[in-house]
Amino acid sequence: MARRVSHEGAECPVARAVDIIGDRWSLLLVRDAFDGITRFSDFQRSLGLARNILASRLKELVGASILEVVPAADGSAYHEYALTEKGRELFSIVVALRQWGEDHLFEDGEPHSVLLDAANERPLQRLEVIDASGRTVTSSDTFVRKVSH
Numbered sequence: 001m002a003r004r005v006s007h008e009g010a011e012c013p014v015a016r017a018v019d020i021i022g023d024r025w026s027l028l029l030v031r032d033a034f035d036g037i038t039r040f041s042d043f044q045r046s047l048g049l050a051r052n053i054l055a056s057r058l059k060e061l062v063g064a065s066i067l068e069v070v071p072a073a074d075g076s077a078y079h080e081y082a083l084t085e086k087g088r089e090l091f092s093i094v095v096a097l098r099q100w101g102e103d104h105l106f107e108d109g110e111p112h113s114v115l116l117d118a119a120n121e122r123p124l125q126r127l128e129v130i131d132a133s134g135r136t137v138t139s140s141d142t143f144v145r146k147v148s149h
Helices: 013-021 024-034 040-047 051-063 091-104
Strands: 067-071 079-083
Touching: 013 024, 024 040, 024 051, 024 067, 024 079, 024 091, 040 051, 051 067, 051 079
Parallel strands: none
Antiparallel strands: 067 079
16 A cells, blocks of 8 residues: 655645545544544444544544543543544534535435534525635635745
């Protein structure tokens, strides 16, 4: 198997983020953590992932301070995984992927899960990228300024 190229020192924030959460299992683990899953066995049951791969991904997410290991809520000898503040800040990324998936990966009328606001049990509004003045912007309204040395 080829070694994964690291973008740890890249000038691009997207490349650095993809190094940590860019594989499918890591993002699905974060999604499951948002859905309240905390235990190794429950992550495994949800994803059907081999134990060694699951252990590796959880270790990477803990190492990146996206998840933290905490004592089990029930006081047992087990431990659980909880989102850190850094991990909770991935919420908008998960919502954006969900909304993109809803728009492009389901046929009309095909059933799928829906993310609801807990206060009123209604679907969330569409995410938008907003500039400093409150105007919605698209990719054609933006540009990347490269870092100069």
